[in-house]
Amino acid sequence: LQTKRVINMTRGGRQSSMWALVIVGNKKGVAGFAIAKAEDVGDAVRKATAKAIRKAVFIDRFDERTIHHTIHHKFLRTKIFLRPKRPxxxxxxxxxxxxxxxxxxxxDLGADIIGSNNPLNVVRATFGALARQIPATELAEARG
Known part of the structure; x- marks a missing residue:
């Protein structure tokens, strides 16, 4: 999703490394994300991909195409609003x-972001919002 060069200042001078943000998924309701650093881009992406696969989570979907209901979630200064859409x-x-x-x-999904558009914070806010979904059956049972 994103790569960038980062620099760490040490007594010996600038130490440069590459930073990678990676998202993985199987298109059947499982997705994950991770960040990693390494000396070159390929190694950083490889490390991040391996971490993302280990950290993958199940995301519940309505009719295998959208989310169950409107979700509002905030992560730091990033607010995200996810809305289900028609087929x-x-x-x-x-x-x-x-x-x-x-x-x-x-x-089928609509999303608005208010505040910071930093890709890492947007990813964290999105995964947080998707984790807070309540399936329709559980919602119906809770209401009686």
Whole structure:
């Protein structure tokens, strides 16, 4: 999803390394993300991919295409609003949210981001929001 060069100042001078943010998924309701650093981009992406696979979580979907209900979630200064859409409505969202949705198998979703658009914070907010979903059956049982 994102790579960048980062520098650590030490007594011996600048130590440069590469930083990678990676999202993985099987398009059937499982997705994960991770960050990693290494000396070159390929190693950073490889490390992040391995971590993301280990940290993958199940994301519940409604009709195998969208989320169950509207979700509001906040992570630091990033507020995210996820809305289910009708069949064929498509993905209308920030590129990070679109990447997560596609890899999790969500095809119909609308999302708004208020505040920071930092890709890492957007990814964390999105995964936090998707984890807070309540399936319709549980919601119906809770209401009686």
């Amino acid at each position: 064929g409505g498509g993905l209308i969202a920030h590129r990070s949210v679109m990447g997560i949705a596609e890899l999790a198998g969500i095809r």
